[in-house]
Amino acid sequence: MFGTAIRQMGFAWSMLSGRRFRGSHVVGLAEDLRTTLEEFGAPGDRAAEMLSVSDPQMQWDLTQRRLRRTVQQAARDTPYYRAWFEANGVNLAAVTLDSLPTVAPTPKTALRELPAAFVSDRARPVLATTTTGTTGTPTLVWFSQYELEVMSGLNAVGLMLGGGLRPTHVWANCVSSRSIARVLMERAVPMAGAAFVQVGVVDPGTVLDRLTKPLHIPGKAPRVTHLNATASYLAALVQEAERGGRNARDFGLEEIRSGGEILTDALRVRAEETFGAPVMDSYSMTEIVPVSGQVCSQRHLHIPPDQGHVEVLDPDSHLSAGPGGIGVLTVTPFAAYRDTTMLLRYLTGDLVRVLDGGRLDCEMAGIPATSRVLGRLAAAAVTTRDLLDLLQAERELPLPTRFALEETARGPVLHAVASRVSRSLLARLEERAGDLALPLHGIVLVGDPADLPAPCPVRADLREHSFEQRQLEGDAVMAGGS
Numbered sequence: 001m002f003g004t005a006i007r008q009m010g011f012a013w014s015m016l017s018g019r020r021f022r023g024s025h026v027v028g029l030a031e032d033l034r035t036t037l038e039e040f041g042a043p044g045d046r047a048a049e050m051l052s053v054s055d056p057q058m059q060w061d062l063t064q065r066r067l068r069r070t071v072q073q074a075a076r077d078t079p080y081y082r083a084w085f086e087a088n089g090v091n092l093a094a095v096t097l098d099s100l101p102t103v104a105p106t107p108k109t110a111l112r113e114l115p116a117a118f119v120s121d122r123a124r125p126v127l128a129t130t131t132t133g134t135t136g137t138p139t140l141v142w143f144s145q146y147e148l149e150v151m152s153g154l155n156a157v158g159l160m161l162g163g164g165l166r167p168t169h170v171w172a173n174c175v176s177s178r179s180i181a182r183v184l185m186e187r188a189v190p191m192a193g194a195a196f197v198q199v200g201v202v203d204p205g206t207v208l209d210r211l212t213k214p215l216h217i218p219g220k221a222p223r224v225t226h227l228n229a230t231a232s233y234l235a236a237l238v239q240e241a242e243r244g245g246r247n248a249r250d251f252g253l254e255e256i257r258s259g260g261e262i263l264t265d266a267l268r269v270r271a272e273e274t275f276g277a278p279v280m281d282s283y284s285m286t287e288i289v290p291v292s293g294q295v296c297s298q299r300h301l302h303i304p305p306d307q308g309h310v311e312v313l314d315p316d317s318h319l320s321a322g323p324g325g326i327g328v329l330t331v332t333p334f335a336a337y338r339d340t341t342m343l344l345r346y347l348t349g350d351l352v353r354v355l356d357g358g359r360l361d362c363e364m365a366g367i368p369a370t371s372r373v374l375g376r377l378a379a380a381a382v383t384t385r386d387l388l389d390l391l392q393a394e395r396e397l398p399l400p401t402r403f404a405l406e407e408t409a410r411g412p413v414l415h416a417v418a419s420r421v422s423r424s425l426l427a428r429l430e431e432r433a434g435d436l437a438l439p440l441h442g443i444v445l446v447g448d449p450a451d452l453p454a455p456c457p458v459r460a461d462l463r464e465h466s467f468e469q470r471q472l473e474g475d476a477v478m479a480g481g482s
Contacts, residue, residue, distance in 0.1 A: 026149060026150050034192055034193050038167065062306075068095060070335040071103065072092050073335045075092050077123075077342070078118055084104065097309075101320075103345055105318050105347050106344055118343060119142050123340040125144055127144075129141055129178060129183065131287070132462055143340055144339055147337065147340060150290075150337055152188045153191065155184050155187075159188060159189065166193065167192070167219065169195070169225045169254070171185070171195065171197065172199050172227050173198050175260070176201055181260075181286075186198060201463055203463070204236045205240055208246060210224065211227065211252075225254045226254065227277075230258065231262060231264075232261050232458035232459050234256065234258050234279070236399060236400050238267070238270055238399055239399040241275070248274065248277075249276070256278070256279045257279075257282060258279055261458070262372075262373060262384055262388055263279070264388045267388075267392050283295075283350075288308060288331040291308035300364070303368060303370075304367050310331050312330065312354050313327050318347075326374065327351065327353075328347050329351075330348065350373045351377055351383060352370040352371050353371035354371075382412060386436070386438055394429060401417075403417070404452040404453050410441045412439070414442070416443065416446070417445075417449050421445045429445075
């Protein structure tokens with residue numbers, strides 16, 4: 001009991017002061033919470049509120065303190081920001097929430113081209129991870145043992161309090177093995193007492209086989225209970241399940257988590273029908289962890305302010321976007337959580353719309369919110385989400401969705417891949433595009449992704465050739481030859 005009290009006091013002090021945690025304290029808190037849940041049961045529906053500060057003035061004070069410490073450490077310890085602050089003569093002591101716009105945003109290209117320039121001189125890097133590279137060259141991000149302990153411990157606490165993860169559960173992870181998301185979940189899920197299975201991005205049929213087969217593991221559920229996958233890979237799983245005649249009765253899933261790509265309402269509903277489990281829509285990216293967000297029932301993206309400062313900046317002027325305006329999510333992860341690759345005002349490239357400012361009445365109303373991620377802005381102010389909403393509402397089109405928007409002299413033309421090109425399918429798409437008021441000059445259906453005017457890479461393409469899949473292929477060859 002004394003050790004638990006010490007850990008709780010140390011954690012609270014770090015939260016309030018903005019100073020470093022003790023990694024062992026955070027991991028210990030996760031273990032204490034698991035023990036408490038096993039002994040006393042679930043704490044109630046509002047337990048997740050324990051993870052954030054609800055008083056606005058206290059939150060403002062904490063953010064101010066954390067931000068100042070983060071700016072000072074980045075300017076003192078990283079080559080990139082040290083050179084920038086020296087060249088621009090910005091007074092570090094005077095940087096506040098109000099004056100933060102005097103610090104230039106950090107573009108993705110800077111981190112991609114000079115990853116070592118963002119690593120703190122005082123860091124002790126132990127792990128290098130990369131982004132997937134579906135939107136460009138992969139970006140390298142370094143992490144320390146301290147960061148891995150703190151972020152994994154906090155993830156475990158969040159999974160138990162906010163996600164209801166328990167020791168009987170089995171978590172199947174279908175994200176890239178080289179991602180930080182895999183590393184953190186591989187640590188956090190066992191802290192909650194649950195089982196973790198790194199499946200990876202393999203053949204969808206292989207994954208469905210693993211999801212449907214009984215496990216026969218002592219103390220665990222009969223089948224996999226939790227699935228974590230990007231939206232495009234979830235789409236591939238849905239397509240494969242439908243093709244094979246599988247339905248919700250074949251699975252034991254209790255929850256599906258999707259992040260890293262745009263999840264449309266149409267795909268979410270289709271996945272819930274197929275697997276019989278709710279799909280949770282989330283937002284995160286390698287460069288800004290542990291800052292992440294969750295989509296509420298009213299389709300707002302809520303990003304807690306505890307682990308980083310979030311701004312929405314106009315894509316051109318880099319000034320704050322006003323109510324109703326579209327801007328780029330710009331994130332400063334706080335130094336209490338990130339001590340290796342440090343980033344100030346990082347331009348994620350992900351567009352969102354600023355809410356109009358009215359009072360929210362959703363279940364996450366106490367956490368700052370924007371619209372869901374819109375993706376990238378294409379011709380005629382059409383966003384990636386606009387196009388996916390159009391295409392994924394049509395179930396005759398194959399999953400994952402592949403398309404390209406071509407700019408022509410008369411306006412943007414949407415090219416989409418279809419399994420079967422027909423006049424009736426095209427007519428439905430054109431009618432729906434009109435209902436959505438999309439400023440398209442035309443829609444063209446093609447039968448082969450190679451016929452698109454530009455490539456359409458998705459994370460489901462990043463297949464990992466596993467020994468399991470090779471064994472399956474070998475068994476098929478042996479069967480064919482017998």
